[in-house]
């Protein structure tokens with residue numbers, strides 16, 4: 595069963611939104627982002643240490659919205675691939691989530 599996570603209209607370019615879902619009864623924190631017109635979604639879990647990328651404030655992008663930045667030690671991830679391109683976990687990747695857009699709603703699928 596898909597889970598609605600955001601309305602496309604509410605996620606303009608450079609915007610992000612936190613959400614959570616249940617997997618095998620365990621809460622998973624995640625976020626969805628509009629990176630240059632492309633909608634991407636990842637688990638909100640840094641690959642350096644098991645911490646969220648943001649401080650709970652929904653801040654994921656760097657200042658020019660070209661990379662996601664972990665607020666704790668500054669790991670930088672490419673928004674399109676989730677690959678850590680700089681920082682203590684360079685070479686590791688965020689866990690991506692599958693989404694689809696239906697009737698203007700961004701939905702999480704296969705989670």
Ligand code: FES
Pocket residue numbers: 640641642643644645664665666667668669681682
């Ligand atoms: S916890 Fe994210 S860079 Fe260290």
